[in-house]
Amino acid sequence: MKFGWPKIFSNFSRDLAIDLGTANSLVYLKGKGIIFSEPSVVAVNQKTGKILAVGREAERMVGRTPSHIVADYPLVDGVISDFEATEQMLKYFIEKVYEGKFILGPRIRIVVGVPCGITEVEKKAVIDAAKNAGASEVYLIEEPMAAAIGARLTVQDAGGNFVVDIGGGTCEVVVISLGGIVISKSLKNAGNKFDSDIINYCQNEYKLLIGKRTAERAKIGIGSAMPLNTKIEKRDMPIRGRNLVSGLPEEIVLTEEDVRKAMEKSVRQIVDAIKEVIEQTPPELVADIMNKGIHLSGGGALLRGLDSLVARETKMPVKIIDDPLTAVARGAGIVLENLDKLKEVLLDTDTLEPPK
Ligand SMILES: Nc1ncnc2c1ncn2[C@@H]1O[C@H](COP(=O)(O)OP(=O)(O)OP(=O)(O)O)[C@@H](O)[C@H]1O
Ligand SMILES: [Mg+2]
Numbered sequence: 052m053k054f055g056w057p058k059i060f061s062n063f064s065r066d067l068a069i070d071l072g073t074a075n076s077l078v079y080l081k082g083k084g085i086i087f088s089e090p091s092v093v094a095v096n097q098k099t100g101k102i103l104a105v106g107r108e109a110e111r112m113v114g115r116t117p118s119h120i121v122a123d124y125p126l127v128d129g130v131i132s133d134f135e136a137t138e139q140m141l142k143y144f145i146e147k148v149y150e151g152k153f154i155l156g157p158r159i160r161i162v163v164g165v166p167c168g169i170t171e172v173e174k175k176a177v178i179d180a181a182k183n184a185g186a187s188e189v190y191l192i193e194e195p196m197a198a199a200i201g202a203r204l205t206v207q208d209a210g211g212n213f214v215v216d217i218g219g220g221t222c223e224v225v226v227i228s229l230g231g232i233v234i235s236k237s238l239k240n241a242g243n244k245f246d247s248d249i250i251n252y253c254q255n256e257y258k259l260l261i262g263k264r265t266a267e268r269a270k271i272g273i274g275s276a277m278p279l280n281t282k283i284e285k286r287d288m289p290i291r292g293r294n295l296v297s298g299l300p301e302e303i304v305l306t307e308e309d310v311r312k313a314m315e316k317s318v319r320q321i322v323d324a325i326k327e328v329i330e331q332t333p334p335e336l337v338a339d340i341m342n343k344g345i346h347l348s349g350g351g352a353l354l355r356g357l358d359s360l361v362a363r364e365t366k367m368p369v370k371i372i373d374d375p376l377t378a379v380a381r382g383a384g385i386v387l388e389n390l391d392k393l394k395e396v397l398l399d400t401d402t403l404e405p406p407k
Pocket of ligand 1: 075270
């Protein structure tokens with residue numbers, strides 16, 4: 052009889068791909084696909100150091116905690132700002148995957164999506180966090196590269212692919228060819244910045260203090276990057292906050308135009324970054340991109356009218372990647388399923404790990 056892991060173990064894959072995002076983290080289990088998606092939030096009791104909640108449950112606590120409990124996003128602008136909380140979050144994800152299953156057997160391999168231009172120190176922080184959380188091998192992939200693979204673009208060919216990933220913390224504009232990133236530009240100007248623009252606008256125009264989640268609701272509900280079809284009825288949204296003068300609760304009606312104006316400068320900066328990258332792109336690749344178009348991924352790609360604005364400003368076709376919020380996780384998952392064939396698209400981490 053051939054010895055092997057009992058079927059109950061061998062059927063259960065242990066390898067994961069994780070999109071560790073500033074706003075949302077997604078986990079892909081090898082052979083299964085994306086198994087969950089949760090906000091990247093950790094709530095900690097500072098008196099005891101105990102983790103109280105992670106993900107959706109912790110998100111509900113943001114801005115609502117007593118002073119000894121801190122519910123916060125451990126990643127800022129796409130990179131780890133609170134190492135311990137990130138590690139705890141990864142542990143929680145891994146445990147959730149293996150919930151109720153007896154863990155025994157071979158090594159756990161994890162592919163993690165990280166921002167472009169991540170420093171060596173930041174790379175090491177992600178690898179250490181994943182290893183402390185239970186991984187035995189950790190591979191890193193740049194998020195826009197993963198998004199491109201998730202969109203099934205032919206990243207290993209010599210043709211240029213243009214991807215703009217607009218997440219919560221970062222906007223990354225890249226040109227990909229021959230399995231590598233040829234040009235990239237990163238801005239710390241994405242979904243979270245749009246939210247803070249709306250908060251500032253309400254404060255300045257209406258003397259109303261609103262919370263981050265209210266601002267995000269307004270952005271998703273009535274936000275746009277350019278005026279939309281005027282035949283459609285103008286949209287507005289009642290929002291509640293505290294009047295800064297009277298100190299009392301107040302409700303105002305925010306219009307679509309208000310929200311657009313609030314975010315205008317930040318949206319402009321993203322468009323300018325895209326134009327800058329086009330200017331730096333070698334002509335042969337520009338010709339390819341004119342055919343294939345600019346691909347938008349990340350939650351920010353869903354901002355109404357952004358695709359039309361980018362198309363108008365760049366004179367290039369623009370496509371929103373199908374299901375842009377999951378593109379990075381799906382792409383990292385494809386890499387995990389085909390590690391041998393796709394190893395070249397991974398970030399080099401050899402210098403970070405001691406020889407085995
Ligand atoms: N329909 C929508 N319109 C506009 N913005 C949206 C929409 N849906 C989600 N978003 C925004 O997308 C952002 C989250 O996107 P995503 O999950 O891609 O970010 P992330 O991967 O966590 O962040 P990062 O890549 O910067 O680390 C949030 O700011 C969210 O408000
Ligand atoms: Mg992202």
